[in-house]
Amino acid sequence: MRIFLVGINGKMGKTIVATAENSGIEVAGGIDVAKDGKYPVFASAAEVGVDFDVIIDFSRPSTLPEVVALAESKRVPVVIATTGYGAEELEKIKALSEKVPVFRSANMSVGVNVVESVLPLLASALDGYDVEIVEAHHNQKADAPSGTAKQLLEAVEKGLGYDPKVINGREGNCKREKGEIGMHAIRGGTIVGEHTVIFAGEDEIIEIKHTALSRKIFAVGSLKAAEFLIGKAPGMYNMSDYLNK
Numbered sequence: 001m002r003i004f005l006v007g008i009n010g011k012m013g014k015t016i017v018a019t020a021e022n023s024g025i026e027v028a029g030g031i032d033v034a035k036d037g038k039y040p041v042f043a044s045a046a047e048v049g050v051d052f053d054v055i056i057d058f059s060r061p062s063t064l065p066e067v068v069a070l071a072e073s074k075r076v077p078v079v080i081a082t083t084g085y086g087a088e089e090l091e092k093i094k095a096l097s098e099k100v101p102v103f104r105s106a107n108m109s110v111g112v113n114v115v116e117s118v119l120p121l122l123a124s125a126l127d128g129y130d131v132e133i134v135e136a137h138h139n140q141k142a143d144a145p146s147g148t149a150k151q152l153l154e155a156v157e158k159g160l161g162y163d164p165k166v167i168n169g170r171e172g173n174c175k176r177e178k179g180e181i182g183m184h185a186i187r188g189g190t191i192v193g194e195h196t197v198i199f200a201g202e203d204e205i206i207e208i209k210h211t212a213l214s215r216k217i218f219a220v221g222s223l224k225a226a227e228f229l230i231g232k233a234p235g236m237y238n239m240s241d242y243l244n245k
């Protein structure tokens with residue numbers, strides 16, 4: 001497999017390069033504003049002069065036009081791991097998936113996706129419990145709450161018998177109301193990623209917590225996703241498609 005990395009010189013881009021090199025996966029190059037490293041780095045899709053089997057994107061939502069242009073011109077599948085997209089950008093990703101296979105997950109770790117799969121069951125069984133989601137990340141993270149926290153929220157919502165009111169942080173006179181879900185984002189140091197879903201009932205608390213100890217889990221997951229995507233029909237794919245393959 002020959003991969004092309006959008007965001008090749010970022011924290012995740014560098015982790016994927018190292019993981020690929022250790023697994024015999026070829027790196028064709030990448031797109032980034034930071035010119036660095038031993039692989040060709042291009043400023044835009046139009047400049048890309050190398051061939052590859054699949055694109056992996058860990059960058060910023062603002063690079064989406066380049067990702068779309070490159071996938072369309074090369075007719076290759078794309079793994080989109082970048083987070084923080086708005087509704088309009090998500091529509092563009094969906095439109096792209098009508099032309100090429102697109103794998104999108106806000107969290108490429110197998111562990112988080114297993115947690116996600118049990119949350120609807122817990123939310124449904126723990127009827128009447130208050131739900132809060134707390135996430136923690138390093139001090140360079142651009143978006144809050146994290147894409148993973150939003151993904152976990154969606155999983156909880158599937159199991160609830162009601163449409164919750166989502167509150168991002170609390171301040172001042174804001175007593176908790178029934179049917180609220182609080183989302184809380186901690187930012188500091190070099191925390192790779194922690195997500196806790198709290199179900200608080202009368203006299204008991206159930207907490208489901210995932211801690212990423214290194215970025216390698218996301219790199220390995222995105223490379224598995226890339227391999228899974230090659231040869232697939234156009235469409236949207238995610239980690240549960242991969243786990244249930």
Ligand SMILES: NC(=O)c1ccc[n+]([C@@H]2O[C@H](COP(=O)([O-])OP(=O)(O)OC[C@H]3O[C@@H](n4cnc5c(N)ncnc54)[C@H](O)[C@@H]3O)[C@@H](O)[C@H]2O)c1
Pocket residue numbers: 006007008009010011012013031032033034057058059060061062063080081082083084105106107108109218
């Ligand atoms: N899905 C997952 O499992 C997962 C895991 C970790 C991080 N992420 C997401 O991946 C993204 C990248 O994370 P990171 O920690 O590597 O960030 P980072 O800031 O270290 O890296 C981003 C890279 O993209 C480049 N970039 C940004 N804007 C650009 C532009 N307009 N054109 C070209 N290059 C551009 C930057 O120069 C940088 O090298 C974030 O959105 C983060 O939330 C997802």
